[in-house]
Each structure stands twice: as C-alpha cells, then as structure tokens.
Amino acid sequence: MAEVDRIDSGDTWVIYEGPPFVDPTIGRHGSFVDICLSLNDAELVQLCGYWEWRADLAARDIDRWWCWTVVRFGRRLLANQGGTHQRRHQPH
Numbered sequence: 001m002a003e004v005d006r007i008d009s010g011d012t013w014v015i016y017e018g019p020p021f022v023d024p025t026i027g028r029h030g031s032f033v034d035i036c037l038s039l040n041d042a043e044l045v046q047l048c049g050y051w052e053w054r055a056d057l058a059a060r061d062i063d064r065w066w067c068w069t070v071v072r073f074g075r076r077l078l079a080n081q082g083g084t085h086q087r088r089h090q091p092h
Helices: 032-037 041-057 061-081
Strands: none
Touching: 032 061, 041 061
C-alpha cells in the first residue's frame, strides 16, 4: 500500500439534527386513512415529503411501493382540498 499523508485535524464533531421531514401522523390515534383525512394542507405536504424521503432510503421494492402509495394518497388529498404543493417525480 502506498504512503498516505495524514492531516491532524484535532477534535471533530458530527451533529445529527434528525430527519429532514417529520411524519405528522405520529402520535395520532385512529386508522391511517382517518388520520390523513384530518390533516391540514401543511401537514399533508409534510406527510408527502416524509414518505418521499423514506422511499429514497428504502432498500426493497415493496418498501418503496408502500412509500409511494402513501405519497400518491397524500397528493390526492391535497388536490381534492385545492392545496398547492411541489411535486417530485416518482422513479420508474
């Protein structure tokens, strides 16, 4: 193996601020559909963002399918409520 120059960086810190999205259904009681129906536009946008993020992390096809199913459901609810939202394209 070749020689490697190393830099003495001293102490380093890694900060983890948590996931970039929050699942607004956490802590609510009832069926998933009823909970989603009770969400406002901002919470539905957050729901879609959270499950899109989860889809990017999913290793199995069935998990990605479930995530995108939730996203499609959330987007449909937003469309029916007249909400505006940014939309990413689902991977094929």
